[in-house]
Amino acid sequence: MEQLKKLTEVLPTFKYIGEENPFIESLEMDSRKVEKGCLFFCIPGFTVDGHDYAEKAIQAGAVALVVEKELPLDVPMIKVRDAKRTMAILSAHFYQLPSSNLHMIGITGTNGKTTTTHVIHKIMSDHQVETAIIGTMYMKYKGKEIAVANTTPESLVLQKEYAHMVEAGVEAVTMEVSSHALELGRVHGTEFNIGVFTNLSQDHLDYHKTMEKYAQAKGLLFAQLGSSFSASNQNVAVLNLDDPYFSQLETMTAVPVLTYGMGEQADFRAVDVKIHENGADFTLQLGSEQYDIHLQMTGRFSVYNALAAAAATYASGVPMSSIQQSLADIPGVSGRFEKVEAEAPFHVIVDYAHTPDSLKNVLETIKEFAKGKVSVVVGCGGDRDRSKRPQMAAIAEELSDYVYLTSDNPRSEDPLSILSDMEKGMTGDEYQVINSRKEAIYKAVQQAEENEVILIAGKGHETYQIIGDHTYDFDDRLIAKEAIKERS
Ligand SMILES: CC(=O)N[C@H]1[C@@H](OP(=O)(O)OP(=O)(O)OC[C@H]2O[C@@H](n3ccc(=O)[nH]c3=O)[C@H](O)[C@@H]2O)O[C@H](CO)[C@@H](O)[C@@H]1O[C@H](C)C(=O)N[C@@H](C)C(=O)N[C@H](CCC(=O)O)C(=O)O
Ligand SMILES: Nc1ncnc2c1ncn2[C@@H]1O[C@H](COP(=O)(O)OP(=O)(O)OP(=O)(O)O)[C@@H](O)[C@H]1O
Numbered sequence: 196m197e198q199l200k201k202l203t204e205v206l207p208t209f210k211y212i213g214e215e216n217p218f219i220e221s222l223e224m225d226s227r228k229v230e231k232g233c234l235f236f237c238i239p240g241f242t243v244d245g246h247d248y249a250e251k252a253i254q255a256g257a258v259a260l261v262v263e264k265e266l267p268l269d270v271p272m273i274k275v276r277d278a279k280r281t282m283a284i285l286s287a288h289f290y291q292l293p294s295s296n297l298h299m300i301g302i303t304g305t306n307g308k309t310t311t312t313h314v315i316h317k318i319m320s321d322h323q324v325e326t327a328i329i330g331t332m333y334m335k336y337k338g339k340e341i342a343v344a345n346t347t348p349e350s351l352v353l354q355k356e357y358a359h360m361v362e363a364g365v366e367a368v369t370m371e372v373s374s375h376a377l378e379l380g381r382v383h384g385t386e387f388n389i390g391v392f393t394n395l396s397q398d399h400l401d402y403h404k405t406m407e408k409y410a411q412a413k414g415l416l417f418a419q420l421g422s423s424f425s426a427s428n429q430n431v432a433v434l435n436l437d438d439p440y441f442s443q444l445e446t447m448t449a450v451p452v453l454t455y456g457m458g459e460q461a462d463f464r465a466v467d468v469k470i471h472e473n474g475a476d477f478t479l480q481l482g483s484e485q486y487d488i489h490l491q492m493t494g495r496f497s498v499y500n501a502l503a504a505a506a507a508t509y510a511s512g513v514p515m516s517s518i519q520q521s522l523a524d525i526p527g528v529s530g531r532f533e534k535v536e537a538e539a540p541f542h543v544i545v546d547y548a549h550t551p552d553s554l555k556n557v558l559e560t561i562k563e564f565a566k567g568k569v570s571v572v573v574g575c576g577g578d579r580d581r582s583k584r585p586q587m588a589a590i591a592e593e594l595s596d597y598v599y600l601t602s603d604n605p606r607s608e609d610p611l612s613i614l615s616d617m618e619k620g621m622t623g624d625e626y627q628v629i630n631s632r633k634e635a636i637y638k639a640v641q642q643a644e645e646n647e648v649i650l651i652a653g654k655g656h657e658t659y660q661i662i663g664d665h666t667y668d669f670d671d672r673l674i675a676k677e678a679i680k681e682r683s
């Protein structure tokens with residue numbers, strides 16, 4: 196709890212409107228969650244304008260507002276140019292810069308963030324470091340799981356949660372940092388110690404428009420390293436040397452860089468890589484040392500995720516012997532190359548691939564080991580990058596024997612129009628369009644031949660499907676099991 200005038204001392208510039216100087220007991224950006232004594236941030240959003248909810252917030256107990264335009268309301272107002280950025284600064288200070296008391300590892304990149312955060316979590320936890328995860332699936336620490344609306348939540352949500360983590364005895368955080376979050380300032384005020392880059396390929400062009408701008412947004416994580424509010428910790432950037440965007444990201448950071456990859460120049464280098472059906476083996480070269488690494492996760496991309504996690508945890512003080520053991524022990528991550536366990540003469544794999552590059556990687560890995568046909572059930576999300584739709588369909592067609600084009604999360608879009616965008620990428624006729632995802636999965640299972648591998652792509656761990664305004668229960672793994680049961 197702090198008085199408004201004291202709290203706002205950290206802001207570079209603002210206009211204080213009003214005479215009173217109330218005590219601020221909490222911060223909020225959503226009028227529906229406001230409590231007594233709250234400072235309410237009026238955020239102009241993509242859908243509505245938070246200024247329109249100021250009155251409601253006051254009725255619910257808000258005692259002051261942060262605004263971008265003066266409102267005819269009778270509470271003190273802090274008028275600023277950018278309410279969202281102001282929220283990031285004030286929430287970090289309100290909660291007493293909690294991230295400076297945590298070892299913060301931030302992971303950005305198009306694919307592999309969720310997987311890498313979980314691998315890092317396993318390594319850190321095995322090394323007796325109390326570690327939290329923040330990302331697509333949840334915020335999770337000390338046995339508690341908190342639902343998230345975004346892969347990287349708003350600054351206010353983050354700062355509040357970091358403070359709870361510190362209180363609960365969490366020592367480290369491994370978190371996904373999305374390009375949206377970086378550009379929208381959600382992690383301004385988060386003091387990262389380590390930044391990790393997985394890779395960059397096409398996604399989110401609806402938002403970023405060009406790959407150049409998308410890369411620039413990702414780079415903000417590395418630009419931010421070393422410029423912390425309290426400047427208390429050492430910083431390292433862990434970068435994928437084999438990615439075409441490596442050099443651009445390297446130039447965006449002033450802190451030491453640790454590289455990983457498969458080429459000779461990489462600090463953390465994988466050699467003698469052997470991918471097999473149920474995992475991968477390689478030798479990790481680090482300076483003059485060599486470590487035999489075994490993974491239960493398959494695909495070359497898993498080797499990259501393991502290298503990234505090894506470099507980040509090594510830079511965090513975990514010895515290589517411990518990293519080696521933890522990498523061997525992690526069974527995989529929910530919804531990532533997850534085999535559906537069921538009695539059947541064919542195989543079903545559920546994977547979260549929802550970008551052209553991830554779909555290509557997963558299908559190439561499947562094809563390498565498939566003893567029969569490969570079929571794919573795939574859709575694309577609505578209200579997301581449209582240009583990836585025909586590309587994903589073309590990749591599915593090229594790398595499989597049969598494709599079922601279906602719905603992912605159509606959201607506000609017409610599912611048939613998403614499917615027609617996807618169909619533009621198809622050149623042959625070894626496919627069918629089945630709008631209902633359940634029907635598509637049932638059909639793929641009914642038609643499966645002996646030894647066939649069915650990949651159900653795009654939704655991975657998700658346990659819902661968003662159609663219009665409704666969120667329905669839906670789990671690819673459960674539907675596949677049901678379909679297998681019905682067939683037998
Ligand atoms: C485009 C985008 O980033 N949108 C985010 C944004 O929503 P918005 O701008 O539409 O918000 P809004 O509904 O207009 O509301 C504006 C303000 O009015 C307030 N309000 C609104 C209604 C009300 O009754 N009272 C009230 O006070 C809101 O709390 C808010 O402060 O702010 C919301 C609250 O933080 C976010 O949940 C929402 O993410 C939506 C769900 C989203 O889809 N975001 C995607 C694009 C995204 O950010 N994705 C990345 C990950 C991608 C990846 O990893 O591949 C992510 O980090 O999740
Ligand atoms: N390093 C990688 N390179 C390319 N593809 C990968 C990599 N790691 C995982 N994948 C593929 O991408 C899919 C998504 O992986 P993951 O969930 O870890 O990525 P993410 O970056 O967290 O995605 P999101 O942007 O949705 O949060 C996986 O199911 C797999 O198919």
Ligand SMILES: N[C@H](CCC[C@H](N)C(=O)O)C(=O)O
Nearest residue numbers: 549575576579603604653654
């Ligand atoms: N973080 C990604 C997840 C996409 C998952 C896919 N199932 C979809 O709904 O498009 C996004 O919000 O673009």
Ligand SMILES: [Mg+2]
Nearest residue numbers: 308309331371
């Ligand atoms: Mg993720």
